[in-house]
Amino acid sequence: xxxxxxxxAQAEPIYNRIAVLRAERGISRRALAEALGVHYQTxxxxxxxxxxxxxxxxxxxxxxxxxxxxxxxxxxxxxxIGSAEG
Numbered sequence: 117x118x119x120x121x122x123x124x125a126q127a128e129p130i131y132n133r134i135a136v137l138r139a140e141r142g143i144s145r146r147a148l149a150e151a152l153g154v155h156y157q158t159x160x161x162x163x164x165x166x167x168x169x170x171x172x173x174x175x176x177x178x179x180x181x182x183x184x185x186x187x188x189x190x191x192x193x194x195x196x197i198g199s200a201e202g
Contacts, residue, residue: 129168130165130168132165135163145160152173174189
């Protein structure tokens, strides 16, 4: 990660399930970005945890997927699919 990325990153990571939700619904990064009004690279940054969304964007993402925001974002890592946890 570059120094610029570190400077803009939050001390506490925000985990998300955007990639999982997109895959379940067959939605491309570009299609999601267009629906949200953001650049498609922003979706990639979000998915990789390189960028934490504003509260407004987080709520729009949750609304797009028709789920509560807690289904998409968490301050704790999500259990891996197929793990005994969760």
